[in-house]
């Protein structure tokens with residue numbers, strides 16, 4: 062058998078578990094996850110290179126139906142453009158939960174002419190096994206996939222089986238990336254995303270959607286990284302919330318971020334966070350471009 066490699070787009074509505082699955086498939090935390098829809102805003106390639114294959118997973122923001130802010134149209138574009146130029150698709154749906162947004166994804170998946178594996182995620186939550194089959198049949202009536210695979214993204218034996226399924230369809234060709242690459246994104250990018258993940262996880266309500274992060278300093282000082290990041294919010298009232306009572310919220314976000322960043326960089330990290338108000342950034346195309354949303 063020759064070497065196999067290719068791009069595998071992981072698509073599906075927000076919050077169905079795409080980033081979780083990608084992290085589990087490559088065996089490393091790269092994509093950010095949270096229980097909030099729209100955690101993932103940017104496309105990121107996560108690369109798993111083994112002796113006989115290289116799988117390049119394209120994690121995408123979920124296609125969602127939301128307001129017309131520039132940030133939303135950016136995310137939908139990033140999501141739908143990922144259907145082009147890939148070798149196959151993993152389409153994630155959730156067990157017993159079919160929504161309007163899944164129907165929107167179906168429209169896109171129906172247009173492509175490449176192998177599609179439907180993964181029915183979160184079966185650990187499903188309880189009654191006898192209802193799974195009717196749900197799979199319902200999916201089968203909507204779309205003829207090459208494979209339909211019920212799984213839990215957290216279950217190692219499931220992700221192992223999924224890898225074998227992918228190999229059935231992955232083209233025979235040379236590797237796309239050098240074997241020491243785990244992502245197409247810079248370390249700086251991944252670090253800024255990790256900080257955004259902690260903001261998403263620690264802050265309540267609608268606030269996280271109005272937040273973005275920019276890395277201002279990223280230096281290796283001996284064996285230690287010195288990193289400074291600025292957190293942009295929309296309003297002064299949001300700045301107060303991010304900082305928290307006596308600065309406790311910002312401290313917690315900084316600690317959580319540092320632990321995840323240290324795991325990723327495999328080094329000690331000194332992290333400084335600043336909060337800044339930049340009004341209307343999420344609806345301002347120029348502000349978006351300057352923050353990397355282009």
Ligand SMILES: Nc1nc2c(ncn2[C@@H]2O[C@H](COP(=O)(O)OP(=O)(O)O)[C@@H](O)[C@H]2O)c(=O)[nH]1
Nearest residue numbers: 075076077078079080081094095096183213214
């Ligand atoms: N119970 C359960 N939860 C899951 C599973 N996969 C993902 N999740 C959770 O679903 C939420 C959304 O996951 P995420 O990967 O960010 O979804 P994405 O928006 O599709 O990328 C997170 O809270 C995950 O922990 C699963 O197999 N079982």
Ligand SMILES: [Mg+2]
Nearest residue numbers: 079080100101
């Ligand atoms: Mg995601």
